[in-house]
Amino acid sequence: MATVSPAERLLDLVIALRNARAPMTRAQIRAQVNGYHDAENDIAFERMFERDKVALKELGIPLLTITDATHGDEFGYRIDVSDYDLPPIELSPEEIGVLGVAAQVWDGADLASPARRGLTKLLAVAPPGTIRPAAQSLRLPTPDEQFDTLLAAVGERRLATFSYRAAHSGATEVRRVEPWRLLVSDGAWYLHGYDLGRDGERQFRLSRIVGAVRVDEPGTGEQHPAGPAPENQRTQAEAILLVRPDRATALRLRAVSVEPGARPGYDRVVLAPGDLGDLASLVAGLADAVVVLDPPELADAVRTRLRAVAALDGADA
Template sequence: MAPIMPPTRLEAMSTTVTPAERLLDLVIALTHTEHRMTKADVRRHVNGYSHAGNDDAFERMFERDKVTLRELGIPLVTLTDDAHGDDIGYRIDLDGYDLPHVDLTPAEIGVLSVAAQVWDGEHLDLPARRALTKLRAVSPAASGELSGHVLRIPPPSATFDPLLSAIADRAVVTFTYRAATSRAASQRRVEPWRLVVRDGAWYVLGHDLVRDAERLFRLTRITGAVRVGAAGSAVHPRSAATDEGAASVDGASGTTSTARVAVRPERAAQVRLRATSVTTGDGRWAGWDLLALPVGDVEDLAGLLAGHTDAVVVLDPPHLRDAVVSRLRAAAALAGPEAPRG
């Protein structure tokens, strides 16, 4: 039998191998083998299969992976040895691969890998992982610059899909929305343009027909179902000069602006991640770092800053500082007087 893959990373067995990792390693092995791999070769050389407790467990694992490969459109070829007809082997026929030529750079593959995390645990999780497996088999490895990078955003909520469909169909949507400050709920009619991530949360950007203005609505504040109107019912075009940073967050106190905060050195890493600029403080704030932050949703940002207590001081704007102080006072009231010791 022709030699198979050299014992590279596929033989570096990890303590825990996910099904997606095992499937990717199987694709790489079957793609690079010069002739074929038998089941014994797969079990011995492909990362993940050695963890099968017995022959039956390995057979079930391998059969599931073969079915998955064929569902992905990957041409898995079965070969038999001329001298030993019962000695069955496998390989992937790249000439029969149904993908067109894929010309992706390592950085682009890395970005796709990170973007697929949006669907982690959601209904598109499996298709996203399978698509990445297929792309990685015929593309260069992901850029090391993005290795281990994790998206700091929540998965899409139940309102995501109907809003996405409405955007594609240019349809008006109707939903009940709870304001951030008053908590009052009201019905809104919106022509949605885009779904965006801002300050670690999902928003829908569109034209609010109730207020006749461009607005951002946070998806977690939409209560109940999103009702989608007829296709083509949305008529307001999005201005080319406007981006999501210029829209007001509906129901939030204040609009998008820039906050200035003083942060103690090497503290408040989550706050630093949102900074658009960092300078060295002087005078009263000598020894501190001065950060500029996009305000966006005041209530959300105030909650983040208050969580860092004495490590962060809000300098501007006043309404953000008041919101943070209010939270700190409420936390102090909940703590109550210190219990006597001894």
């Protein structure tokens, strides 16, 4: 049986306590909540459960301990529904579609299963006609194995140390980095941060990290303030594109307007001003289905990327 991650176990504990008709005893929690079967013995279970109790309280989830009125011993546990329930939330089909796209970020990462489960429950009660994730796929790359560790390092401001293979030489060197953010560029995940050895901000492609990532204590990655995200040049006007029908879903998700059949064989798609590099990379990957009409700087950036790919193909031939 596969080991359940701590995050998934915690989510299952919340669901079980939230839906239990009566307080759950420790024995019931161990038997019924997915993840506690990984405990080798009673002591291991107690440690896991105590950690999860602390985690729930830190998240602001009102876990109540029910004690025996006579002896004061712990009898069971429940979540106070009156403090935990949120007001009804009504989401439009478009908003649910955006949440579906966002859930794809966790594919292959620690929260992949909870994200899929939450999205499935959301779609189960969604109104008819809601955009389905399968039809509106953002095609985000699957996170690399170092993703979870680096994401935690960013959030907790921990210095990260790892071996990194240079793209130009293939040489591997140890890099010590203050991690700022994780981002996607040209179909791959990158770490953006401050390289202490190079004394400057750098980007590191996660697929070139060799072996495990080591992290220091929380609060160690605060020596240099985070700089702006790379490639932050923005288009000054709306992007006007011609897009083949039923293609380029990622672009349609960003659209301000879509005019089906505006030209023979094409829809007219308009996008709001945004990050030039990000949009150019996206359009270049869909070049067989998209024509850039405006602005000129976007068309130039797309052509630059396509020429670079062509040059690489020629070099490999």
